[in-house]
Amino acid sequence: MPIVRDKSRGTYVFEFDRIVNGGRIRIRKRLPKAWTSAQADEFERKESARIYAAANGVGSEDRLITDAIALYVAERAPLLKQGKNAAREIHQIHWAFNGKPISALAEVCRAVVQKSGKSRYGKEMAPATIRARIRYLVAACRYAWKYHGFGTADPGARVITPQVRNERRVYIDRREMLKIARKIRNRKVRRVIRIAFYSGMRLGEILSARVEGGRWHLDDTKNGEPRIVPIHPRVWTAAHNTSRKPAKITVQSYFREAARALGHNDLHFHDLRHSAASEMINNDIDLYTVGAVLGHKDQRSSARYAHLAVKRLDLAIKKIGQKTPTTERKKAA
Template sequence: MPISRDKSRSTYVFEFDRVVNGGRIRIRKRLPKAWSAAQADEFDRKESAKLYATANGLGVEDRLIIDAVSIYIAERATQLKQGENVSREIDLVRWAFEGKRISALPEVCRDVMQNSGRSRYGKDMAPATIRARIRYLVAACRYAWKYHGFGTADPGARVITPQVRNERRVYIDRREMLKIARKIKNRKVRRVVRIAFYSGMRLGEILSARVEGGRWHLDDTKNGEPRIVPIHPRVWTAAHNTSRKPAKITVQSYFREAARALGHKDLHFHDLRHSAASEMINNDIDLYTVGAVLGHKDQRSTARYSHLATRSLDLAIKKIGQKSPATQRKKAA
């Protein structure tokens, strides 16, 4: 039987090893963890039939993209941390794939790139937003291809996504942060702005953080791991305020309005996080520690701030050729 159980990973595995029409076909796929035995058996029947049909030169039905999306949202998106956002973003490009076949995915994605229009703020849609929507759509079609026999070839193989440079370098100092905070009439939002600058936490993290023992405790972070962030003395009172926290969209709206009023047209709330990193680096905190404070799982995320560490680099260069303190102590002894 092509279906077996991998007990160490708690998943079913599909294996196909047959000689069909004079040629040997070997396929091995690990199935999603959430699948039941019945789902694994159904996949076995459909996938085996597809492999036999392909080997015998018979075509596989070219299914609709919307069917692939429906399967992906029902089976996979619900398991993702950002599942609701994925479903919403895919729905925003429904106009491009409605009624289209999965073989037309490259053309559909090209249409999304060229005709996504403007955001609700009147600006051209950000390349990062367009790329994310294309990637979600491709992921949905690949899932349906891999696990439900939608086509014989990878539907995303010819898809082109826009090039994106996400390394934003917009920083403000404490004085500018306070100007923006004072411009905001909502006290709760002002507190959140100050906390963001003095902690480097993301907005969602600030709104969900628990205060225990003089630290913020984050149970659910972007990288999926819990994190503890010390509370800066300047926001100690704000951190321990027990009033209800404002909604995310409320914070973003007030911050954007205040920043624009002060001439910071391209400043986003998330740039307070970058500004916190800038403040630490400018005060000679090493990149590794900065990454730990920000909760970066991959040090490449912290590397975007390396250009700020000029003083640390100067000190490092001056250390070359100097005798170590241990050597000096030995000579003194």
């Protein structure tokens, strides 16, 4: 049977291992977890037909990118945490791929890089935004290629994704944080600012966190995994305040105005998270623990703070050439 059930992962797997025109063709594809048996069987029929057609020299139709996106938005995006955002971002570059075949994906992505203009705020489009849109577009085309037979080769193989270095290195200390908070009259916003500095949580996490057993419990985080964050004594009362939390845009607006009034024109609310990491590192907390507090799934995200660990670097350098107990024992022997 070309379709088998992988019970350990709860998914169907398409397997094709046959001799066609004197040559063996082996293909194995894991199907989306949400697919039913009927969907898997339908995919098997279409994919087997496509493989036989390709092996017999029958060219497959060069489908449109628009059709690939329609399938991705209908089938795959609803299963993703950022699915709605992916659909919105892809729509923003409709001008680049409208009417274009999937084989022209690389050229479409180059056009997105070269011709993306200004955002709705009048600023130049951020490189990270352009990269995200290209990645969503490539993901949609690859989904259609892998599960619906759009083309015979990986449409994203020739796509060059622009490199982006957008790590922010803006930090403030406790005194500066309090100055900003005192500039704000809204008590709810002040509480959120202090919690952000003393927890390292993202704004969305603060607004959705629930308090239980002296800790914040986050059921839905950016990386998709739950997280528990201890409550700092200085924000214990703020954490247990049961009044309604302010809207996200309200917090950002108040914070931006207060920061600019104090001369911090380039300070964002999210920089409070970086400042929390800076405070921990400057107090000799190792990067692994800092990453655990912040909820970094990949330790490379924590590595951006390595330059702050000056004390640990000093200690590491001083260890070079030092005699160890093992060395002394060897000499005694």
